Amino acid sequence: MSEIVDILISASFWAAVIRIASPLILATMGELICERAGVLNLGIEGIMVIGAFTGWMAVYQGMPLWGGVAVAMAAGMLFGLLHSTLTVPFGLSQHVVGLGVTLLATASASFAYRLMLPEVTSPPKIQPFQPLSIPGLSDLPWIGTALSQTALTWAAFAVAGLVAFTLYRTPLGLAVRAVGENPAAVEAQGLSATGLRMGAVIVGSGLMAVGGAFLTLSAFSSFFFEMVNGRGWICIALVVFGAWKPGKAVLGAILFAAFDALQIRLQQTSLGAVLPYQLFLALPFILSILALILMSRRAEVPAALMVPYNKGER
Amino acid sequence: MTTGPAEAEVVLRLDRITKRFGALTANDAVSLTLRRGEVVALLGENGAGKTTLMNILFGHYVADEGTVEVFGQPLPPGTPRAALAAGVGMVHQHFTLAGNLTVLENITLGTESLWSRSHGGARAKVERLSRDFGLAVHPDAKVGRLSVGERQRVEILKALYRDARILILDEPTAVLTPQESDALFATLRKATALGLSVIFISHKLHEVMAIADRCVVLRHGRVVGEVDTHATDKAALAALMVGGELSLPRAEARAPGPVLMRLEGVSTPDRGAAPGLKAVTLELRAGQITGLAGVSGNGQAALAEIVGGLAVPAAGQLSLHGQEPKVWSPGEALARGVARIPEDRHHQGSIADFDLTENAVLEAYRSRFSRRAWMDWRAARAFAEGIIKDYDVRCPGPSTRIRLLSGGNMQKLILGRAMAPGPDIILANQPVRGLDVGAIAYVQGQLIAARDRGAAVLLISEDLDEIMALSDVIHVMSQGRLSPGFARGTMTAADLGLWMAGQKFGDTDAA
């Protein structure tokens, strides 16, 4: 027991929690924007892969790190454009299109990888984002260690704030929240439901890709095929967990990250000697499912989520 | 004012609008003018093309032929934004509000540039408008929690907030209580006094006579008549709409049979603002129509749920043919001969994307239309075709999706489905809401026919005229309490009104 307490009060544990949460926050914000506009984006898993790959490849080819982020975002937006074209004006099944985008994006990444690096056996490394040192803050004893994070992590939290601000404080956010609830309401006020939904999916997909790029440009220094490893699906659950609200979704991401960081450390304690390690790996997922059940009971789902809108049809 | 609406400037001109949906011509060269300060009523049977015409004017649909002119300027087709900018405001037949947003947010949606910060000022304007026009509603209330009457007010405020000069109201009173309708008319009179023009769609001819200056009648998508309201009457308008004389069904008094269903001291819990039942005792007799009058939201829904098997009494008993059923569920109710015409045909009565055949067999697909584990689609289709023929459901065929039907035709299918097994007990909850005069006469005639063959009918309606014309026994509901039964002809509308207001309950009820 005291081992767990020791873990929980250590600054390095919290530094890891924030680091693990960052890509989740970025991608969750992306998914949240899509779903608030009424489109379920199951392309998230593949778009994160594409983001991880393109961001890393751009930097490997000599771009600056922020250039890599921009490239990843653009690639994600491209897949968002594909997704939204099929699901919004054409009204195709969001499940089928989303899974299709995930398969296409994942396959494109491995195809491009093989094409661009035919010879290599182990993926080359890049120089990733380094923790920022913030005058005054970094010198503080415990906090300094916990908040020793890269610029991309700070950006993730800033994005969450920006998404929340936009959704709740601007006419654009109002329109996005309305189109996910009742597209006819948006049309009747002279706005384009199609335009809003496509825009939301494209921007949301861009954020998902940046979430993926975080893995290669900030967390690790290289690209592996399995590196996204279901994080996209976790983000979809986090949106539900957060009841489609940015603040709660960020909390959910941090909670999940904490479980994840905890299980790694638990494996090294005396508990790890008696319990099979698979149990620890499953821990964040089991706890997330429990939390999801508790949290989402009273959630207000966007009423028009997954309901296509066809202008001129009744 | 010295100039009446007849000489006032023309604010809107629809010129030979034609709109086709596949083989169906919903609007056929329809022309219409609207003057400043005028109320024009647009009348017509269900499916005559009224909503379609208004959707074209507002830009939801694009006409195949014809033009729209607002204040002398042609309106570009297919853009609600242009219609709004030109001063056209529309209150849709099915409200276009986002339930997750507040009243204020719904009103300001789309009025500010998307790329700006929200600015203040909106609240003050909304508050001023709601005061000036008598549209009481709280700006910060969540729309999802509002009553239909309040939502309607939000819809009107939306149009007024954008300084609409032309107001289109598509069946605004279909879901309102009579009191709310009166308030709406007061608002409309204020609006026309300020020079706004109104297009008003309704199936309730007494409302049309009360509010409209002029009536335009559509039939099968064509204008078949245009009359000044003061030069006509309800019967003439009805005849214009259906294209012939209309005989209203009449229920002769009959001797009632045995009690088929009895509720004894039934109570249910309150649900939010909606009261539950308070020790309700009610008998439904064979060969009798029991009318349930009252302002909606006074426990009618709770009573309908008990009768239809959707809920069980929290206290008290329910008995069928003198016996208390062991289980009480929708399936059990159907099996015991209770037929349901639900209040909300879109959400409880049908599945929008199922076709007519599938909707027709929803209540009996496991018993009548399956052989062993397999669906018998041939029998199902024949059944649907039978209903379509017997009940005159106007539609392309049994494989049409039900969402494409007009409200009246949807209701006829639901009626046919409910009547097919020859039910003992018929729960008819607002059965003619939104229907045209012809369809109303038809549905009411069917209810009387069912009574005459010995069924017990429970008719729930807010329309006192309907209740008084059809019912053999009338009960009134108020705040979940049920009045004693009054035999046909013993009460005037004014007497019932007192009961509806809850004033008479004090005599029998200590609370």
Ligand SMILES: Nc1ncnc2c1ncn2[C@@H]1O[C@H](COP(=O)(O)OP(=O)(O)OP(=O)(O)O)[C@@H](O)[C@H]1O
């Ligand atoms: N989007 C559409 N696609 C196909 N058919 C349609 C569509 N909209 C309307 N219709 C058909 O056009 C006809 C006219 O419909 P409309 O809604 O204008 O009738 P209405 O006069 O408003 O009737 P109600 O009194 O029931 O509201 C109907 O037969 C309807 O089924």
Ligand SMILES: [Mg+2]
């Ligand atoms: Mg209509």
